[in-house]
Amino acid sequence: xxxxxxxxxxxxxxxxxxxxxxxxxxxxxxxxxxxxxxxxxxxxxxxxxxxxxxxxxxxxxxxxxxxxxxxxxxxxxxxxxxxxxxxxxxxxxxxxxxxxxxxxxxxxxxxxxxxxxxxxxxxxxxxxxxxxxxxxxxxxxxxxxxxxxxxxxxxxxxxxxxxxxxxxxxxxxxxxxxxxxxxxxxxxxxxxxxxxxxxxxxxxxxxxxxxxxxxxxxxxxxxxxxxxxxxxxxxxxxxxxxxxxxxxxxxxxxxxxxxxxxxxxxxxxxxxxxxxxxxxxxxxxxxxxxxxxxxxxxxxxxxxxxxxxxxxxxxxxxxxxxxxxxxxxxxxxxxxxxxxxxxxxxxxxxxxxxxxxxxxxxxxxxxxxxxxxxxxxxxxxxxxxxxxxxxxxxxxxxxxxxxxxxxxxxxxxxxxxxxxxxxxxxxxxxxxxxxxxxxxxxxxxxxxxxxxxxxxxxxxxxxxxxxxxxxxxxxxxxxxxxxxxxxxxxxxxxxxxxxxxxxxxxxxxxxxxxxxxxxxxxxxxxxxxxx
Amino acid sequence: xxxxxxxxxxxxxxxxxxxxxxxxxxxxxxxxxxxxxxxxxxxxxxxxxxxxxxxxxxxxxxxxxxxxxxxxxxxxxxxxxxxxxxxxxxxxxxxxxxxxxxxxxxxxxxxxxxxxxxxxx
Amino acid sequence: xxxxxxxxxxxxxxxxxxxxxxxxxxxxxxxxxxxxxxxxxxxxxxxxxxxxxxxxxxxxxxxxxxxxxxxxxxxxxxxxxxxxxxxxxxxxxxxxxxxxxxxxxxxxxxxxxxxxxxxxxxxxxxxxxxxxxxxxxxxxxxxxxxxxxxxxxxxxxxxxxxxxxxxxxxxxxxxxxxxxxxxxxxxxxxxxxxxxxxxxxxxxxxxxxxxxxxxx
Numbered sequence: 001x002x003x004x005x006x007x008x009x010x011x012x013x014x015x016x017x018x019x020x021x022x023x024x025x026x027x028x029x030x031x032x033x034x035x036x037x038x039x040x041x042x043x044x045x046x047x048x049x050x051x052x053x054x055x056x057x058x059x060x061x062x063x064x065x066x067x068x069x070x071x072x073x074x075x076x077x078x079x080x081x082x083x084x085x086x087x088x089x090x091x092x093x094x095x096x097x098x099x100x101x102x103x104x105x106x107x108x109x110x111x112x113x114x115x116x117x118x119x120x121x122x123x124x125x126x127x128x129x130x131x132x133x134x135x136x137x138x139x140x141x142x143x144x145x146x147x148x149x150x151x152x153x154x155x156x157x158x159x160x161x162x163x164x165x166x167x168x169x170x171x172x173x174x175x176x177x178x179x180x181x182x183x184x185x186x187x188x189x190x191x192x193x194x195x196x197x198x199x200x201x202x203x204x205x206x207x208x209x210x211x212x213x214x215x216x217x218x219x220x221x222x223x224x225x226x227x228x229x230x231x232x233x234x235x236x237x238x239x240x241x242x243x244x245x246x247x248x249x250x251x252x253x254x255x256x257x258x259x260x261x262x263x264x265x266x267x268x269x270x271x272x273x274x275x276x277x278x279x280x281x282x283x284x285x286x287x288x289x290x291x292x293x294x295x296x297x298x299x300x301x302x303x304x305x306x307x308x309x310x311x312x313x314x315x316x317x318x319x320x321x322x323x324x325x326x327x328x329x330x331x332x333x334x335x336x337x338x339x340x341x342x343x344x345x346x347x348x349x350x351x352x353x354x355x356x357x358x359x360x361x362x363x364x365x366x367x368x369x370x371x372x373x374x375x376x377x378x379x380x381x382x383x384x385x386x387x388x389x390x391x392x393x394x395x396x397x398x399x400x401x402x403x404x405x406x407x408x409x410x411x412x413x414x415x416x417x418x419x420x421x422x423x424x425x426x427x428x429x430x431x432x433x434x435x436x437x438x439x440x441x442x443x444x445x446x447x448x449x450x451x452x453x454x455x456x457x458x459x460x461x462x463x464x465x466x467x468x469x470x471x472x473x474x475x476x477x478x479x480x481x482x483x484x485x486x487x488x489x490x491x492x493x494x495x496x497x498x499x500x501x502x503x504x505x506x507x508x509x510x511x512x513x514x515x516x517x518x519x520x521x522x523x524x525x526x527x528x529x530x531x
Numbered sequence: 532x533x534x535x536x537x538x539x540x541x542x543x544x545x546x547x548x549x550x551x552x553x554x555x556x557x558x559x560x561x562x563x564x565x566x567x568x569x570x571x572x573x574x575x576x577x578x579x580x581x582x583x584x585x586x587x588x589x590x591x592x593x594x595x596x597x598x599x600x601x602x603x604x605x606x607x608x609x610x611x612x613x614x615x616x617x618x619x620x621x622x623x624x625x626x627x628x629x630x631x632x633x634x635x636x637x638x639x640x641x642x643x644x645x646x647x648x649x650x651x652x
Numbered sequence: 653x654x655x656x657x658x659x660x661x662x663x664x665x666x667x668x669x670x671x672x673x674x675x676x677x678x679x680x681x682x683x684x685x686x687x688x689x690x691x692x693x694x695x696x697x698x699x700x701x702x703x704x705x706x707x708x709x710x711x712x713x714x715x716x717x718x719x720x721x722x723x724x725x726x727x728x729x730x731x732x733x734x735x736x737x738x739x740x741x742x743x744x745x746x747x748x749x750x751x752x753x754x755x756x757x758x759x760x761x762x763x764x765x766x767x768x769x770x771x772x773x774x775x776x777x778x779x780x781x782x783x784x785x786x787x788x789x790x791x792x793x794x795x796x797x798x799x800x801x802x803x804x805x806x807x808x809x810x811x812x813x814x815x816x817x818x819x820x821x822x823x824x825x826x827x828x829x830x831x832x833x834x835x836x837x838x839x840x841x842x843x844x845x846x847x848x849x850x851x852x853x854x855x856x857x858x859x860x861x862x863x864x865x866x867x868x
Contacts, residue, residue, distance in 0.1 A: 103668035106678040167689050175682040178597065179674055205601075205685050206608045209693035217696070217807065225787030226803035228700045233786055234708060234797040242616050243696055293611055297619065307626035309619035511667075537746045547736040554728050554861075558721070561866040573862035580858045588739050588851045598684045605688040609695040616699055620706070 008410070008507040023108035026508060028115050029094030030408065033401075035122065036090050039081035046074035048470065051432075051463045057451050064449045068135035069150065071447060075138030076155060080162045081122055083393055084251065087258035088204075089118070089169055091400045092197050094408060096173060098501035098508060099191045101182025101517045106175035114168035117161060124158035127151075137447065139248070140215070142229040142240040146222040153222065156215040163208045163215075163247075166254070170204030173197055182500070184519035191499045191523040192281050196261025199285035203250045203257070203292060211247030214240070238304050245296035253292040255389060257285055259396030260327055263352055266399050267331045268524040269497040270346035271338025272531040275524045277330040284323035291319050298367050302376045310369055317367035324360055328353065339531065343495065344418030348399030351426045355391025359384060362437070377447075380440025383433045391429060398425070398476075405480070406494050410507040411487030417479040424472030431465025499523050536593060546587040553580050660748070661832060663839035676841050683845045687852055694856055697808045701863060704804065708797040715793070715801035716867035718783065723774050724865035727767050728857060734763035735854040742847045745840040750833060753843070757827045760850070764820050771813055778802075805864055812860065815853045822846045 009026045019027055050070040053062045062070065097105055105111050128134055128151040136145040136152060145152050177198050181190070218240070220226050227233035229240045268275050275281065297305060297313030305313075331353060340346070362384040365371050375381060406412055439458045444451060451459070493502040500517055501508075521528060557576050565572060586592040591602065669675040705712045741756035778784075782791035785806050786799035793799075826842050829835065835843055 107682060108666075108668065110682075167686075171682050171685045171689070174685050175678045178681055179678040180668075202604070205689045206605055206692055209689045210612070210696050213693050213696045216811075217700075220785070220803075220807055223787075224785040225789075225799075226807055227786040227797075227800040228704065228803060230786070233800055233803075234704070234711075235800060236620075236703070238619075239616070239700070239703065242619070243699075246612055246696075293608055294615075297615060300619075304623070306619045306622040306624070308622040309615065312615075312618065537743065540740070540743055543736060543739045543743065547732065550732045550735075551729060554725065554732065557862055557866065558725050561721070561862070564868075569868060573866055574859075577859050577862055581855050584735065584851050584855050584858065588735055588854075589848055594684075597681065601684050601688045602691075605691040608692060609698075612695055612699055613702065616703065617706075620703060 008505060009510045010507050012510045023112055025093050025097050025105050025111060028111055029090055031115060032085060032090040036082055036086050039077055043074055043078035043082055046070050048466055051466045054459045055463050057453050057456055065135060067449045069133040072134050072137050079138055080159050083255045083389060084166055086397045088197060088200055095404060095501055096197055098504055098512055099194055099499050100180055101185060101500045102180035103511050105172050106180055107172050110168055110172055114165045118165040121158045121161035121165060124154050124161060128154035139244060140218060142237045145218060153219050156218055160212050160215045163212045166204050167208045170201035173201040182517050182519055189519050189522050192264035193261035195282040196257045196285050199289040200254050200257045202289050203254050207247045207250035214243040241300050241303055245299045249296040250292040253288055255393045257288060259393045262396040262400040263331060263349060266345050266349040266403060267334045269495050270341045270343060271335050272526050273334055273338040274526055276333040280326050281330050284326045287323040301372050314367055314369050321364055344415060344422055345399045345403040347419060347422040348395045352392055352395040355387050359387030359391050375440060377445055378440035379436040379444045379446055382446045383436035383440060386433045406490030407501055407506055409484055410490050411483045412490045413483035413487060414479045417475060421472045421475040424468055428465050428469030428472055431468055432462050435462040498529055542587050546583050549583055550580055659833050660836040661834050679841045683848050690852055701804050704800050711795035711797035712801050713868040714795055715798045719865050721865040723770055724861050727770050728861045730763050730767045731854045731857050734760045735851050738847050738850045742843050745835045745843040748836040754827060754830050757823055761820055761823050764816055768816060812856055819850050819853055
């Protein structure tokens with residue numbers, strides 16, 4: 001043990017104020033990570049609460065209203081407080097400037113501001129939780145949301161504020177990627193995670209403001225009236241759904257694009273092979289970003305939208321499959337003849353690959369008009385988006401978290417427990433949600449409080465799975481926190497990655513690099529590196 | 532930074548006069564009834580004015596490629612937004628009218644007796 | 653550059669940038685990205701306007717005739733003039749003319765305030781006639797969808813006025829920094845960015861004026 005401590009971003013300054021006023025992107029990333037972990041715990045608590053209630057066909061321990069509040073809060077907390085900021089704001093903030101070879105993001109003060117905007121939004125969300133928790137579903141559909149006596153206004157205000165946090169992060173990332181790249185880092189030498197964050201930032205800037213104004217209109221509508229969503233005045237409630245999904249469908253890609261970026265990093269590092277089809281993966285991220293603006297109407301197939309609009313939206317929805325498919329095939333091809341190392345992050349990569357394919361394909365089912373008539377608003381839809389959101393995004397987030405954990409904190413976690421937790425999460429997840437595919441095809445509608453007796457076995461089975469899933473997360477929390485205090489010291493490059501963040505110290509220096517790196521090759525040139 | 536291009540003041544003055552003139556034209560045009568063209572004319576003038584502000588006052592004319600991409604991208608997004616909302620609104624219910632000849636929408640529903648498949652279709 | 657005998661403060665480039673050029677370009681790019689989100693922010697209101705104008709043309713015609721187009725036209729001229737004084741302020745900052753920058757910014761603020769005053773009298777005359785947002789609307793109208801027009805009118809002009817208020821705050825902020833001598837030919841980024849924001853506010857009004865005041 002050497003007694004000389006090397007200064008890094010964690011110990012260069014101490015005290016709580018040095019964290020709260022920091023302009024260092026790494027520290028801001030870590031603070032986001034903390035808040036996101038808490039939000040995930042909160043959202044998970046509501047998930048558990050409502051799965052428990054669904055053990056029996058009739059009331060178990062929640063009233064119908066409490067049940068509605070539980071699923072609304074589960075959705076709202078998970079979407080607005082956890083998934084949207086998870087990869088871009090937490091991992092992205094930490095990794096992006098490192099991968100670009102930059103000293104910081106372009107606007108460090110704006111970065112800190114967007115963190116505090118996030119905290120403010122979270123505070124509003126928590127306030128609404130204790131002040132008549134909202135029961136409209138996380139989509140806040142009118143006309144119910146303008147009439148509900150729960151705290152719709154404070155929750156929509158929270159989502160509005162959180163949206164601004166997301167926009168500011170997007171602005172920051174775009175400027176950073178354009179202007180802060182290290183010498184020699186051309187566009188096609190950028191790591192694919194950066195490309196994914198770039199596509200994400202474009203959606204954040206162009207789609208998020210629309211949900212901002214929509215939620216503001218909803219607030220005005222329920223306070224002094226605007227009339228545009230109110231049929232009594234000649235308004236149109238379906239218009240709300242248009243406005244809402246114009247953002248919220250692209251938002252799905254705000255969640256999943258960065259996840260795909262993490263996947264590209266994991267597959268090269270743990271197969272020790274150059275990525276197959278670098279440019280196609282980069283371009284397909286942009287393609288997904290563009291197509292994401294053209295498909296929102298598939299949420300409105302059965303809402304009274306015109307049949308012709310349905311047909312156009314259905315057709316466009318299928319197009320999303322093309323760039324997604326390109327990515328999946330390229331990852332699989334990268335694995336071919338690679339030196340595969342089944343470390344914990346790679347286990348999450350494999351989980352993503354498997355679960356996201358199921359989530360994606362069932363999305364195609366739902367995009368087909370006639371099939372959607374049967375499956376709309378059933379547990380099939382619930383299972384579908386959990387397979388993409390949780391099976392996709394959360395798996396990638398966990399993969400990325402385990403991948404960059406040693407870099408972030410300079411400590412190794414227990415590989416053995418990491419693999420055990422990954423197994424629990426994978427099995428538990430499928431246990432809970434594959435069951436729900438079956439429930440949905442049998443006709444169980446989503447968001448129902450009481451249900452027919454014939455569905456009980458499947459519901460009970462699904463609820464049992466939540467305990468397996470939860471156990472996985474508890475194990476993970478224990479060994480990750482344990483590693484912070486008792487973990488082995490991490491080397492600078494534990495996985496043999498080639499992107500620039502592995503060149504920096506572990507944990508990185510306050511200024512990231514001692515001298516600005518110069519880039520001469522692509523990001524994944526393992527052949528030149530001797531593999 | 533010192534080598535930064537500074538837009539000559541004469542551009543600003545001309546643009547300012549042009550904008551005031553176009554405002555006058557907008558008001559003038561509104562005094563006459565062109566029927567269905569009213570909105571088109573008003574919007575056309577507004578677009579010209581907006582372009583002047585963007586190109587000269589905001590200096591877009593001297594900006595590099597990506598600024599144009601951002602701006603045009605956002606305009607395209609707005610157009611997509613308009614197009615699809617109107618695509619829905621203007622064709623709602625149209626299919627029921629057009630397909631009314633193919634299906635007898637008023638025919639009674641045949642009740643299925645237990646154990647007997649309905650005959651015909 | 654000709655400095656008018658006043659002292660300027662030398663600008664320090666932030667530590668994470670290589671040079672002033674990179675700093676300026678990044679800031680400008682970020683501001684344009686922010687402008688893109690502002691366009692989308694207002695777009696939903698314009699879409700709502702278009703839909704209901706398409707659905708209820710007569711109601712919109714009637715409602716629009718209740719607005720005073722003279723006030724609207726006057727305010728349009730005020731905003732355009734303020735945009736002009738803003739570009740002149742930016743130009744003065746770029747050529748290190750501290751006094752001139754300050755004065756042009758001051759005129760811009762006065763014009764912005766004038767806009768808000770006119771807007772205030774406009775709102776008051778509407779309220780006086782019972783024209784409120786739909787939930788409190790109690791004016792006489794032939795068409796029953798007239799309140800929708802005013803619902804949209806109050807939201808969109810209200811948000812626009814809010815942008816003007818924020819703009820006034822931003823201009824006061826750069827005026828103080830101008831007085832301290834922070835802006836000159838080597839550093840004028842904040843003036844230029846606030847200018848971009850201010851022109852955007854003008855841009856929105858350029859569309860609002862014919863759409864709200866001159867229907868038909």
